[in-house]
Amino acid sequence: MVRSSVRRMISSRNDLVYPVLGFASLFAFLYMSFGHLFNLQNGENSFSFVQRNGTHFTSDGTIFYVNGWNSYWLMEHAVEDKSRPRVREMMQQGAKMGLTVCRTWAFNDGAYNALQISPGKFDERVFKALDHVIAEARREGIRLLLSLVNNLHAYGGKRQYVHWAWEEGVGLSSSNDSFFFDPSIRQYFKSYVKTILTRKNTVTGIEYRNDPTIFAWELINEPRCTSDPSGDTLQDWIEDMSAFVKSIDKNHLLTIGHEGFYGPKSPKASTVNPGGWATELGSDFIRNSIIPAIDFASVHIYPDQWFNYELDLEAKLKFTSKWMLSHIEDGDKELKKPVFFTEFGMSNLSKGFNPSQRDKLYKTVTNIIYKSAKKKTSGAGSLFWQFLVGGIEEYNDDFGIIPWKSPSTNRLIGKQSCRLAAVHGALPSQRKYLKQLCL
Template sequence: MNEEGLQSPNKGIPTELESSIFLPPSMESQWREKRLYPALGIFTILGFLYINFSDHLNFTLPVIVWNLPEMGFVGVNHTRFVLLEKEIPGSPPAEKDLYVNGWNSYWFLEESALGQSRYRVTEMLKRGAEMGLSVCRTWAFSDGSGPNALQIKPGVFNERVFKALDFVLVEARRHRVRLILSLVNNLNAFGGKAQYVKWAEEAGANVTSSRDPFFSDITIKGYYKAYVKAILTRKNSYTGVKYSEEPSIFAWELMNEPRCESVSCSPALQDWITEMAAFVKSMDQKHLVTVGLEGFYGPKSSQNHGVNPGDWAASLGSDFIQNSAIKDIDFASVHAYPHSWIPEASLEAKAKYLSKWADAHIIDSQNVLKKPVLFTEVGSPFTLKAETEGLHDRDVILKTVYDKIYESAMRSEAGSGVLIWQLLTEGVDEYSDEFSFVAWEYPSTYKLILEQSCRLKNIPGRLTNGTIHRKDPCFS
């Protein structure tokens, strides 16, 4: 059976014994005459191997999509995420508070597109689920002329790479992990804003050499909208489910770390977020939308302008309060890199700054924005030069923000989760940076991650990943 034939996620494959029991005698004789039982037996064995052992295999089997777990969509109730589940058919969805412990692995699409490396995506999702991590943030873009580019030209897509993204969604659902899918990069990696501006120049648009026209030029905005439409209306080649209907998607992120090259482009960025968030919502009312902000405050944003790591942060055109307050933005996002932002500070000073940074954004999200806030990137290098009470630098930084989220969750306030930047598995070193690591190679960090997953899950009456099941690492 080809990939296009695998359209039914909830249908089992009968064994030879089951076939001989349930097939009418005339049909059974036809099967024996045509020698179809051996083929059915081989396919059943392949399916069994895939379901039970694919996480450990170094080759790609056909994607098996039957019996994918049911997953509810995620919504927002004031300052909390809620999991929407239909407990009784035909009844309105029941809401359960949802708190997130998660991670970033931006490399899923690229690695899946390589074909022979897809098992690494599966391995990372499996390992993440084993730590109780419920949400992964990853790229749903790759723009340009590279061999694994998803969008080759405006509105022109590589179907092979699109199928690689289909695979990522299937595997995320199989492991009960939800994805935040980012739609374009502010940086040049994987094309980003610069590629869109270049395409517009080649088409004769009157744009400057700056990348800021991305937010204001009508041609470029048209390119972006066409891309978003292609993603949201995409029908998964393995399951037949449209992305706009896929429950394993947690949210759409408009851009990774939007910035302006000139502070004068701030109004254009604000208008762009307003327009694009409304555009996404016009086609998809089931998924959440966020901006992708780093969390810097603008020069006139609020009394928390002083919490920025330096004057430079207010000159980037983004504004945590103004950008996040837009009606169609469902939750705020924040990044945290104290080692990069205040590099000369001591570990103690970095942790103290991060505590203040987290408090400011949780308070503003609770009282001003009245929306949940997710710390979608928290990064710290691992160093051996400092160790505090058995915790290395990375653990100290991670525990600081973990504690802030847990305390907020206990008060039912806006702090809703943390996503580590970033997790790798063996064999993907080319995607590494100073903040990337293989979690299971660092026992103290691994333990810290798992403990956060479980203590969030054990808040009375609240969940971090839907119904607790026997494969859940916190199951007791």
């Protein structure tokens, strides 16, 4: 009986000890991985200008890799009082996922709620909406990658500039590609860029060019100049515009907005491009990105859009890996600059689509960025296309999601934020949410 009682006492004690030891071991592991996050005290978001050190982005001298997203619609949604709160909601939800950078449009040329009504003429009401977006981003600890014009027709784009020149009788051609070579149109765009960069924010009182909330400027979304497949026209435009931006703003990084296609003279054109058509767009990833005033290279990833035949999921994922690793190799060996995958996504119109397929693409991309962070190579981050909040279904496309309504996607994104923070440390702007997110 005594021995039996002792055995019961020992057994009871073990029942208590083992879970405690297990919890302690788990906590020790988490603390070793994320302990530096716990030492951050709550307080106001602290921003410094993002800089480049070789193939890395740095903030306050610390390397960091980006986990972020696209929400192109923010300025337009900030124009009206009834829709403005959704800007804050989007920023708050991004911050809760540990995200650090949002890419959005800093243009709307001649369209509904246009920022630029006509060359050099702006709607102050819409400008104040952009002020609001930047102020909300700062408030929630999010930096912004701001794009300055669209190669596509949405929100005016280069076609609107050509139309303005044609209306005023100064246009050399009705071709949309004259945006790149017409001197009058170049002057229109330079005037626009100068106005944006020197704008004094009516909310914060800070000129855009002096605001570290802005991660970087992007010259143009997805530039193509098919009328000159040699690439000379686009190259000249990038050289001219990048030098002009830097003459006004020496604080911020600058990128092109490139899709990442290799030009006809590139040895990778036939082995990495998604098809022969990609060499005929007048762009060349290496040639365009190596320009000294371009601080980092940008690349997009759309395997289900770039092939004129249906690929199965495994083929899409295989292409994605090859595409990313090729460009990271370019960043390390040729460009000596960060390579930032500023758009990627999967259409829900793809044959046999289900959300788990999108998660697999997201996982493929984020795993490659995580490995790049561990090895300190040039794959500097990725931005999902696109995130939304409820009530703005009209802005959705076949790529958009509300991540917190998709639990598996939300977990995947949060995990990436935690992994990157564990490798190189958390940014001060992440201090509010990472402790809870990562544990």
